[in-house]
Amino acid sequence: MVFGFNNQGEKIMTEKVAVLGAGSWGSILANVLVENGHQVKLWSRNADQVQEMNQDHTNHRYLPNLTYQAGLEATTDMAAAVKDASLVLIVIPTKGLREVAHHLAQVLSASGAGPVIAHATKGLEQGSYKRPSEMIQEEIAPTNRQGIVVLSGPSHAEDVSIHDMTAVTAASSDEQAAKFVQGLFMNHYFRVYTNDDVIGAEFGAALKNVIAIGSGALTGLGYHDNARAALITRGLAEIRRLGVSFGANPMTFIGLSGVGDLVVTATSKNSRNWRAGYQLGQGKPLDRVVAEMGMVIEGLSTVKVAHELAQKRQVKMPITEAIYEVVYNGQDIQQVLADLMTREGTSEVE
Ligand SMILES: NC(=O)C1=CN([C@@H]2O[C@H](COP(=O)(O)OP(=O)(O)OC[C@H]3O[C@@H](n4cnc5c(N)ncnc54)[C@H](O)[C@@H]3O)[C@@H](O)[C@H]2O)C=CC1
Numbered sequence: 001m002v003f004g005f006n007n008q009g010e011k012i013m014t015e016k017v018a019v020l021g022a023g024s025w026g027s028i029l030a031n032v033l034v035e036n037g038h039q040v041k042l043w044s045r046n047a048d049q050v051q052e053m054n055q056d057h058t059n060h061r062y063l064p065n066l067t068y069q070a071g072l073e074a075t076t077d078m079a080a081a082v083k084d085a086s087l088v089l090i091v092i093p094t095k096g097l098r099e100v101a102h103h104l105a106q107v108l109s110a111s112g113a114g115p116v117i118a119h120a121t122k123g124l125e126q127g128s129y130k131r132p133s134e135m136i137q138e139e140i141a142p143t144n145r146q147g148i149v150v151l152s153g154p155s156h157a158e159d160v161s162i163h164d165m166t167a168v169t170a171a172s173s174d175e176q177a178a179k180f181v182q183g184l185f186m187n188h189y190f191r192v193y194t195n196d197d198v199i200g201a202e203f204g205a206a207l208k209n210v211i212a213i214g215s216g217a218l219t220g221l222g223y224h225d226n227a228r229a230a231l232i233t234r235g236l237a238e239i240r241r242l243g244v245s246f247g248a249n250p251m252t253f254i255g256l257s258g259v260g261d262l263v264v265t266a267t268s269k270n271s272r273n274w275r276a277g278y279q280l281g282q283g284k285p286l287d288r289v290v291a292e293m294g295m296v297i298e299g300l301s302t303v304k305v306a307h308e309l310a311q312k313r314q315v316k317m318p319i320t321e322a323i324y325e326v327v328y329n330g331q332d333i334q335q336v337l338a339d340l341m342t343r344e345g346t347s348e349v350e
């Protein structure tokens, strides 16, 4: 057992943690853990970024105004990052998640280690419709059988970097694993709740990005608060319907990984999904929106998966369908809005 001190000068038990993915979210989560007194290795595939983090303690492409903790060590060597780690936290966009989880499985089977595995990815896999924890489980199953922990909730990296108060959920079928992650992250500005509903946490996380694109588009078109509130509320109804059809607990959708994350993403200029929607609403072509963002816009691919799932499972998701029509079929946003508003009246509770 190794003891150390956190930024508050409190004596704590120090854990070794590997964070895989040094984008905006992975690098700030790693920084929180170092502030909490843990020994953290941050893995990135990009050697220049690793050098910048180790020499200058910056990650200018993602959070240009932040100086990271000097104790945060970056590496391109995944085996070195996960050596002796009690937690491996994967923070990779959905598209690259399976590849990184596969690499992790090889590293873990070579070392024989069995750390707790967590992820903070928000999306669904194209074609297979798998949730992030299902993808990871499939890749690492031969080496690790513990419940994967989903870290999710309303949490923009920009706010965490300035120690704004943040509350998130650690969801897992393995209560001990969820509590372990909770204990590692909790501090005076970062609060973590546990939940056993992995399905609900992951559907809430993935689908809110789609609604955030719609919310940004409304603002870009010049609509105001009533329109946004309607979109968020009816968007949440769709998210809940699809999630519940897969066995999610409906209560999860009124929690941090549901309405909490939906509100922050659908109302914040820090959200890449909201900003993408805003620019689309202002008439910017989609290819320019994507090229100029320089960071992942998960909702643009999730909307395709959600559209296909809604059709397959006969779940009513009219807002998601409308956003799909704009993004994938080039339909006019004003026209899809008019179509949405003039649909036949229905009951709110269904
Ligand atoms: N940025 C934020 O505030 C939050 C992001 N998230 C989620 O976290 C996930 C990661 O997002 P960000 O860090 O914001 O993305 P980002 O676009 O800022 O960075 C992604 C990082 O992953 C790396 N990467 C991508 N594909 C890879 C692959 N195949 N192999 C190795 N590395 C790869 C990139 O090089 C980059 O360093 C997303 O699912 C996002 O929805 C969740 C909560 C907050």
Ligand SMILES: O=C(CO)COP(=O)(O)O
Binding pocket: 122, 153, 154, 155, 156, 209, 212, 261, 264, 265, 270, 271, 272, 273, 274, 296, 297, 298
């Ligand atoms: O998930 C997030 C906040 O909780 C980040 O959202 P964006 O990817 O839209 O920036």
